[in-house]
Amino acid sequence: MIAAPRLAHLAPLLGGCLLGGCLLGPAAGDGAAATYDAIWADFDAHYGLFGVKPDVDWDALGESCRALLPADDANGAALFDALKCLLGPLEDNHVRVLRPGVDDGMWTPGRLEDLEVTDFSEEASASWVPDLTDGPLVRWGWLDSDLTGASDLGYLHVRTVNPNATVDAVDAAMEQLSSADGLIVDLRENGGGFAVVLEPVASHFSDEGYVYSRTRRREGEGRTDYGEWIDYRVDAGEAPFTRPFVVLTHASTVSGAELLTLALRERPQVTHVGSTTSGAMAAAVWRDAPNGWAYAVSVEDARSADLTSYEGIGVVPDIEAQSTLEETQAGVDRAIEAAVEVLRGAP
Amino acid sequence: MTGLMGSAVMALVAASPAPAATLGFAVDGTEHAQRDLQASPLIYDGLQGSLVLEARQAPGRWRVEQELSGRYGWLSPVGVADRAFSVTVDDPVTGDDEVFPVSPPRGDVGGAGALELRHALGDGGFDLGLRLEADALMAFGMPLDRWGWFMADLGPSAAFTTRPWEGGQLRLHLTVPVAAVVTRSPRSLDPWLPDRRMVPSFFASGTRLASLDTHQRVAVDAELELGSGRWRGLVAAHADWLHDALPDHLYRLRAGLRIGVRLALGSSL
Numbered sequence: 001m002i003a004a005p006r007l008a009h010l011a012p013l014l015g016g017c018l019l020g021g022c023l024l025g026p027a028a029g030d031g032a033a034a035t036y037d038a039i040w041a042d043f044d045a046h047y048g049l050f051g052v053k054p055d056v057d058w059d060a061l062g063e064s065c066r067a068l069l070p071a072d073d074a075n076g077a078a079l080f081d082a083l084k085c086l087l088g089p090l091e092d093n094h095v096r097v098l099r100p101g102v103d104d105g106m107w108t109p110g111r112l113e114d115l116e117v118t119d120f121s122e123e124a125s126a127s128w129v130p131d132l133t134d135g136p137l138v139r140w141g142w143l144d145s146d147l148t149g150a151s152d153l154g155y156l157h158v159r160t161v162n163p164n165a166t167v168d169a170v171d172a173a174m175e176q177l178s179s180a181d182g183l184i185v186d187l188r189e190n191g192g193g194f195a196v197v198l199e200p201v202a203s204h205f206s207d208e209g210y211v212y213s214r215t216r217r218r219e220g221e222g223r224t225d226y227g228e229w230i231d232y233r234v235d236a237g238e239a240p241f242t243r244p245f246v247v248l249t250h251a252s253t254v255s256g257a258e259l260l261t262l263a264l265r266e267r268p269q270v271t272h273v274g275s276t277t278s279g280a281m282a283a284a285v286w287r288d289a290p291n292g293w294a295y296a297v298s299v300e301d302a303r304s305a306d307l308t309s310y311e312g313i314g315v316v317p318d319i320e321a322q323s324t325l326e327e328t329q330a331g332v333d334r335a336i337e338a339a340v341e342v343l344r345g346a347p
Numbered sequence: 348m349t350g351l352m353g354s355a356v357m358a359l360v361a362a363s364p365a366p367a368a369t370l371g372f373a374v375d376g377t378e379h380a381q382r383d384l385q386a387s388p389l390i391y392d393g394l395q396g397s398l399v400l401e402a403r404q405a406p407g408r409w410r411v412e413q414e415l416s417g418r419y420g421w422l423s424p425v426g427v428a429d430r431a432f433s434v435t436v437d438d439p440v441t442g443d444d445e446v447f448p449v450s451p452p453r454g455d456v457g458g459a460g461a462l463e464l465r466h467a468l469g470d471g472g473f474d475l476g477l478r479l480e481a482d483a484l485m486a487f488g489m490p491l492d493r494w495g496w497f498m499a500d501l502g503p504s505a506a507f508t509t510r511p512w513e514g515g516q517l518r519l520h521l522t523v524p525v526a527a528v529v530t531r532s533p534r535s536l537d538p539w540l541p542d543r544r545m546v547p548s549f550f551a552s553g554t555r556l557a558s559l560d561t562h563q564r565v566a567v568d569a570e571l572e573l574g575s576g577r578w579r580g581l582v583a584a585h586a587d588w589l590h591d592a593l594p595d596h597l598y599r600l601r602a603g604l605r606i607g608v609r610l611a612l613g614s615s616l
Contacts, residue, residue, distance in 0.1 A: 023588055024382045024390050024598045030426075038388065098432045105432045121441075288387035292427030 030291040032073040036066055036082055038290050048216075048282050048300040049092060050223040052309045056089050058223065076291070083295075084109070091312040093254065093280035098294040110280055110312070117252045119275060119322035120188045124333040128340075129155045133173070137166045140173040143184070148340045154180035155336075158201060161193030161256040167200045174204045174241065182343035183245040184336065185264065188274065192255025195232055202263035203237035205245065205270070210234055212263035213281075215302045226301065234263050244269045244346035246339035249317060254278040261315050262304050271342045272317040274335040279314035366611035371401040373581055373607025379420060379455075385531065385595040386486075386494055389427065391453065395420030399605065408467040410474050410506070415460050422453045422486070457484035463504055478504040478522045496531045497554075498591070500524030500564060516572040527562045529591055530554040561592040572609065581607040 028034070040062045050056065065085035070078050076099060083097050084107060093110025122139075126132050128148075129141040132155075139157040143150075154177035160166055177183060185205075202212065211231045219227035247264045249257075249272065258277045264270050282298040289295060303309045321338035375397035382390045397418035404411040465476030478501070485495035502524030510516050530553070570583035582605070589599040 022598075023600050024380060025384065025596055028388045100427075100432050288389045288424065290388045292389065292424060294432070 028290045032069050032079040035289045035291040046299050048298050052311050093278050094284035094298040096296040118325035121328050124331045127331050128336050137169040138173050150344050152181040154183040157186040161198040166197050170201050184339045186248045187253045187257045188250045189252050190257035192257045198256050198260040199234050202234040205241050205267050207240045208236050211305045212266050215300050217300045246271050246273050246342050248274045248335050249277045250275045273319045273339045274317050275322040276314035276316050279312050367613035368404040369609040369611050371609040373399040373605045375605040377601050377603030379601050381599040383597045389424040391422040392425045393420050393422035410465040412463040417458045420455050455486045472508045474506045498529050500527035514575045518570050520568045522566040524564050527557040529557050564589045577611050579609040
C-alpha cells in the first residue's frame with residue numbers, strides 16, 4: 001500500500017530547513033534509546049509523585065534500566081522491558097505504557113496489573129435489586145425487602161464519573177431514591193473520571209460545603225518542588241440525602257471514584273464497606289513517545305483533605321467485606337450483605 | 348520599460364472595474380501539519396475543511412477586508428505505521444477474555460477571523476496595510492486529552508492585484524505579523540487564566556504578548572476572481588507557516604485550496 005503524500009512529508013522538499021530550523025522543528029530520534037531517554041526525561045520533568053515516593057532513586061533507575069537496551073531492538077521488546085524496569089518501582093496505576101501492534105499492549109506498574117478482581121459481578125449485585133434500572137452510567141433500584149428484612153433501602157451503583165451525563169443520571173436516580181431510609185452507593189467497577197462530575201454526585205449527600213481533596217503540582221526545577229495546595233470542594237446539595245448510607249469500594253474503584261470515596265467519607269452519616277481501593281488518585285495525561293508509542297504520566301500529588309496520600313496504597317474501608325471468586329460465581333455479594341447489616345442497624 | 352509595463356497594468360485594471368463591495372462565501376480544504384512539542388514530539392498531519400464568509404469594501408483608495416471561518420478536521424501522527432493499540436482484559440469471574448482496541452482519535456475544531464486595512468500605492472495595483480488575525484483551535488484525543496490555543500497577531504500586509512484577461516482578476520497577498528497575543532492552555536482551554544484547578548498538570552502557560560523573537564508567521568495566498576458581473580467565482584490557493592516558541596516550540600504548516608463565490612454590491616468604482 002502506498003501512503004498518500006502528506007504535507008509533513010513534503011516539508012523538507014519545500015525548502016525544509018529555513019530560519020535556522022526546519023519548518024516543523026528539528027528531527028527527533030525515534031530509536032529505542034532515544035525513546036527511552038525521552039520518556040525518562042518527561043517523567044523527570046513532570047511526574048507529580050516523586051514527593052510521596054522518596055524511595056524511588058530516579059537517576060539510578062534511569063541508568064540501570066537503560067543498560068537493558070541492546071544495540072538492536074527491532075521489535076521494541078527490549079524497550080518495553082526497559083520501561084517496565086524504569087517505571088515499575090513507581091507502583092502507580094495511572095502510569096501506563098501503550099505499545100502498538102501487539103496483543104495486550106498496555107502495561108501499568110500499579111497493583112491492578114496483576115490483580116484479579118474477583119469480588120464483584122453485576123449479576124450478584126443485581127440479585128439484591130429485583131427491579132434494577134440498569135443504564136450505562138448508573139444502576140439503581142430498591143433492595144429486596146425479603147432479603148434485607150427492611151423496607152425502603154435503596155441501591156445506587158455509579159459506574160463511572162467520567163462523562164458529564166453521569167451527573168444527570170445520578171440526579172434522576174436520586175430523585176427516585178430520596179425517600180429511602182438508607183442507601184448503598186456502590187462505587188465498585190468504577191474506573192474514575194473528573195472532579196466536575198464527582199463533585200455534583202457527592203453534593204447529593206451533603207448539606208454543607210467542604211474540602212474533600214487537596215492537590216499540588218510540580219513547580220520549579222527539583223523533582224519534589226511543588227506549587228501551592230489547590231483545594232477541591234463539594235458544594236451543599238439542594239435537597240441532600242442526610243440519612244445513613246454505605247459506600248462500597250474494591251480494588252477496581254479507581255482514580256476519580258477514589259476521590260468520590262474520599263468526598264463521601266467526609267459525611268457523618270456514611271460507613272465505608274468493601275475492600276481497599278486502587279490507590280491511584282493523581283490525574284495523568286497521555287503523552288506520545290518519539291517512536292509512536294504512548295504513555296501516561298501522573299502529573300500531580302492528590303491527597304485527602306487532611307493531606308493523607310493514598311497513592312499506591314488505596315483507601316481502606318471501615319468494614320472489610322468481599323466475596324471469594326467461588327462466592328461471586330455463585331451470585332453471592334458479601335459487600336452488599338455487610339452494607340445491609342450496617343443500614344439495618346443504623347438509627 | 349517600467350513605464351510601459353505600468354501602463355499595461357493600468358490598462359488591464361481599467362478594463363474591468365472593481366465593485367465597491369463584495370460579500371463572499373467559500374469552502375476551503377487545507378492540509379494541516381503541526382508539531383506542538385508541548386503536547387507531543389510527533390508531527391501530526393491531516394485535512395481540515397472550512398466554511399468561510401468574507402466581506403470586502405473598496406472606498407476610494409482604501410481596501411477593507413473582513414473574514415470569518417470555522418473549521419473541522421482530523422489529525423494523525425506522521426511516520427507511525429501502526430498506531431492501533433489493544434488491551435486484553437481477563438474476567439476471572441466469567442473466565443472470558445475481552446480485547447479492547449484503543450485507537451487514539453484526534454480531532455480539531457477551530458475558527459479564525461481577520462480584519463485588514465490597506466491603502467493603494469500609486470496606480471500599479473499595489474496595496475499596503477495592516478492585518479489583524481485571530482485563530483483559535485481546540486484539539487481533542489490523544490495526547491493530552493484536549494488542548495488548544497488562541498492567537499491574535501498583527502502585522503503588515505501587502506497585495507498586488509492585476510487583471511490578466513477580461514473578466515479575470517488575480518491577487519497575490521502576503522502577511523507577516525510582527526506582534527501577537529498567544530494563549531496556549533492545554534486541557535483548561537481558558538484563554539485568559541488557565542484554571543489551575545482544572546489543569547492537573549504543568550501546561551498552564553497563560554496568555555502572553557509575543558513579538559518576532561518568539562512568534563513568527565508568514566502567510567501567502569493567490570486568488571483568482573472570475574467574472575465581472577454581479578456573481579463572481581473565486582479560486583484561491585493559500586499557505587502559511589507558524590512558529591511559536593513559548594513555552595515550548597509549536598510549528599504549523601498549512602496549504603489549502605479555496606473555492607467560492609462573490610456577490611458584488613453597490614456601484615463600480
